[in-house]
Amino acid sequence: MSLKRPFRFCPRLGVVFALAASMLPSCAQVEFYDRGALANPAMQFESDRTESHFQQKVFQSIEGASGGMGNTGGGGCGCS
Amino acid sequence: MLLGRHIFKACLVVGVASISMTQVASAQEGLLDNFESITIRLGTYARDDASDGSKGNPFLDEDLAVVQPAIVFDYRLADDWLLTTDFAIDRVSSASVERFGSRGNQSGASGDVYIGLDFGLQWQSTPDRIWNYTFGYSGEYDYKSIGLGAGVSQDISGGQTQISLTVSGYFDQLDVIRATGLDDGSDNRSSFSLTAKAYHILNPQAHAEFGLSITTQSGFLSTPYNSVFFREPGAGEDEWTDWGLANAVAGDELLPDSRLRNSLFGRLRWSLKEDLAVELGGRIYSDDWGVQGLSLEPRLYLELGDAQVLRLRYRWYDQTAADYFSDLVFSDTAEFMTQDSDLGDWVSHTVGVGFESGDWHAALDYVTRSDDLNHLLFSVAKTWKF
Numbered sequence: 001m002s003l004k005r006p007f008r009f010c011p012r013l014g015v016v017f018a019l020a021a022s023m024l025p026s027c028a029q030v031e032f033y034d035r036g037a038l039a040n041p042a043m044q045f046e047s048d049r050t051e052s053h054f055q056q057k058v059f060q061s062i063e064g065a066s067g068g069m070g071n072t073g074g075g076g077c078g079c080s
Numbered sequence: 081m082l083l084g085r086h087i088f089k090a091c092l093v094v095g096v097a098s099i100s101m102t103q104v105a106s107a108q109e110g111l112l113d114n115f116e117s118i119t120i121r122l123g124t125y126a127r128d129d130a131s132d133g134s135k136g137n138p139f140l141d142e143d144l145a146v147v148q149p150a151i152v153f154d155y156r157l158a159d160d161w162l163l164t165t166d167f168a169i170d171r172v173s174s175a176s177v178e179r180f181g182s183r184g185n186q187s188g189a190s191g192d193v194y195i196g197l198d199f200g201l202q203w204q205s206t207p208d209r210i211w212n213y214t215f216g217y218s219g220e221y222d223y224k225s226i227g228l229g230a231g232v233s234q235d236i237s238g239g240q241t242q243i244s245l246t247v248s249g250y251f252d253q254l255d256v257i258r259a260t261g262l263d264d265g266s267d268n269r270s271s272f273s274l275t276a277k278a279y280h281i282l283n284p285q286a287h288a289e290f291g292l293s294i295t296t297q298s299g300f301l302s303t304p305y306n307s308v309f310f311r312e313p314g315a316g317e318d319e320w321t322d323w324g325l326a327n328a329v330a331g332d333e334l335l336p337d338s339r340l341r342n343s344l345f346g347r348l349r350w351s352l353k354e355d356l357a358v359e360l361g362g363r364i365y366s367d368d369w370g371v372q373g374l375s376l377e378p379r380l381y382l383e384l385g386d387a388q389v390l391r392l393r394y395r396w397y398d399q400t401a402a403d404y405f406s407d408l409v410f411s412d413t414a415e416f417m418t419q420d421s422d423l424g425d426w427v428s429h430t431v432g433v434g435f436e437s438g439d440w441h442a443a444l445d446y447v448t449r450s451d452d453l454n455h456l457l458f459s460v461a462k463t464w465k466f
Contacts, residue, residue, distance in 0.1 A: 030240055034284040041389050041436070042357040042381035043349055045279075045289065048441040050152050051434070053166070054123040054459050055445065058146075062127070062447075062455060064399050064423045065365035065373030067273070067293035067343035 113466070116154035116162065121461035123148045128454050142421065142453060147171045148194075162202040170194035194220045198227070208235035214248065222304065225252040231275075242279040248272070256304040258332055267300035282348070290346025297339045306333035308417040310410035328409045333418045335404060341367040347377075355383035370403035371423065391434035391443075401425035426450040432457075439463040 037043065046052075052069070060066045127144040150168035157163050172192040196218040203211045209232065216227035231246030250271040256264035277291030309328040347361030358380055365373035375397040382390045402423040404416035432445030440462055447455040 028283070029237065030281045030284055032238070035281065037285050037351040037354070038281065038287055040351060040354065040357070040383065041387060042355065042383045043287070043351055045287075045347075045349070047389070047436060048461060048463075050119050050121045050150065050166075050461055051123075051441055051443050051459055054121065054148065054150070055443070055457060058123075058125050058455075058457055062422055063373065063397065063428075064369075064371040064402060065343065065363070065367075065375075065397075066341060067275070067295060067365065068345040068363045069289070069291075069347060069361070 114156045115464075115466045116156055117463055117465045119150075119152040119461055119463040121148075121150045121152065121459060123150070123457070123459035125455055125457040128456070145173045160204040164198075164200035164202065166196070166198040166200075168194075168196045170196075192221055194218065208239070209233070212246070221255075222257050223252055223254045225250055227251075240281045244275075244277045244279075246273075246275045246277075248275075252299075254300055254304060256300065259305045259307045259330075264304070269297065269299035269301060271295060271297045285352075286348060286350045288346065288348035290344070293341075293343045293345070295339075295341045297341070299337060301337060301339055302333045302335040302418075303420060304332075306418065306420050307331065308333050308410055308419045310414065310417060311412045331417075333420065334414075334416050335402075335418055336369065336416060339367055339369055341365070343373075349379075349381075357381040365399075369423075370401070371399060373397065373399040387436070387438050389436045391432075391436070393430070393432045393434070393445075395428075395430035395432075397428045397430070399426065421451055421453055424451060439465065 041047065056068065124145070124147045126146070127142060129142040148168055148170045150166065152166045153164070155163040155165070170193065172194065196216065198214065198216040200215075201213045203213075205211055212229070212231040212233070214227065214229035214231075216225075216229075218225045218227075227248060227250045229246060229248030231244060233242055233244035235242050250269075252269040252271075254267050254269060256267055258264055273293060273295040275291060275293040277289060279287065279289040281287045307330045309330055311328065343363055343365040345361075345363040347359055349357055349359040351357045359378065361375075361377040361379070363373070363375045365371070375395060377393060377395040379391060379393040382392075384390055402418060404414075404418050405420070405423045405425075406417070407419065407424065410417045426449050428447050428449045430445055430447045432443060434441070434443035440460075442460045443458070445457040447457070449455075
């Protein structure tokens with residue numbers, strides 16, 4: 001079997017990436033002493049990495065899409 | 081009901097393990113000196129098909145229940161070296177997939193055990209640079225997979241921005257066991273991923289992370305035990321209806337032997353008050369099988385007390401079907417065919433609640449899909465930090 005179709009790049013990907021990249025230069029330096037709010041428990045991205053790992057593994061196995069935050073882009077399982 | 085029993089067992093197991101670990105830790109001071117943390121987690125999820133299997137793919141009974149105990153620990157090897165280990169076992173119970181007509185049960189899938197073991201090594205080469213190396217093994221009755229990965233993350237501008245780059249590869253060997261139980265030998269599949277990610281502090285109240293992931297897969301990418309129904313050669317066109325199986329014959333799923341997948345993802349969390357934060361996350365996915373997926377995920381985090389956080393989330397996910405998917409009977413001349421519901425065209429809504437109290441975490445999520453294949457997820461975990 002061989003793949004017949006050329007790869008199609010979704011234009012929405014480019015738009016989102018451009019928006020995300022444009023955020024960076026617009027942000028001023030935040031000093032260490034101004035980062036107190038970011039240390040609150042409610043602001044932690046990885047408060048429980050095992051929970052997010054479990055959930056993303058499940059979503060990867062039940063959806064056609066894969067990849068994302070803390071997740072592999074595919075492989076390592078018997079599913080397609 | 082089935083998941084209710086799993087949830088009860090999950091709480092019981094983690095509770096008993098918690099008591100045991102606490103006793104070990106107190107009795108063996110020194111034994112755990114080099115451990116940074118140990119987590120015991122029990123996760124479970126279930127997929128609900130109708131009793132007659134009419135949800136999702138009406139050809140198949142897709143009921144599924146998975147229970148996954150796991151132990152995760154971080155072990156300090158040296159000041160600048162950290163070992164992380166994740167050991168998980170999945171106990172899978174799925175309805176025997178009785179195929180249309182006289183097809184036999186799906187081989188091995190009515191009860192299956194998955195074992196996954198992942199090691200990670202983190203080396204902090206400089207105060208602002210960390211290298212990661214990973215090795216993993218996973219296996220079930222019909223496949224074995226070895227995973228290798230490496231990555232680097234770099235702090236820049238005084239920790240305000242962190243960028244990371246990760247490459248990983250998975251090398252799977254599959255036993256091609258068909259729905260009938262026929263063993264078609266073995267085949268291979270390899271997957272390579274490149275993920276670039278950036279974390280950035282936007283202002284004193286907000287930070288964000290976003291990234292890009294590209295994956296290329298090659299080899300045997302079909303699911304060996306998935307069947308499809310196609311037109312019996314020579315059957316008249318006028319005999320067909322949407323779900324017309326009168327003259328259908330069952331065959332094996334056929335999918336291309338390569339796939340290029342990419343996704344853009346990101347999330348931004350904003351602290352509205354000292355005890356209240358909101359997050360908006362999302363992902364855009366596209367691959368050359370024709371699947372495009374878009375998800376948006378708002379979350380709300382509320383601190384209820386000392387180290388107690390309540391998390392509410394909603395996730396909207398919309399995907400288009402793979403070009404090779406059909407919920408109708410295929411033509412007998414189709415080159416590629418799949419009737420796997422997970423590659424179909426549907427929308428899902430997930431609502432979830434999570435609660436963190438000290439070292440305890442619990443989460444419950446319910447997923448509704450437009451093809452009626454709904455899922456319930458639950459996990460509970462206890463972490464010891466040293």
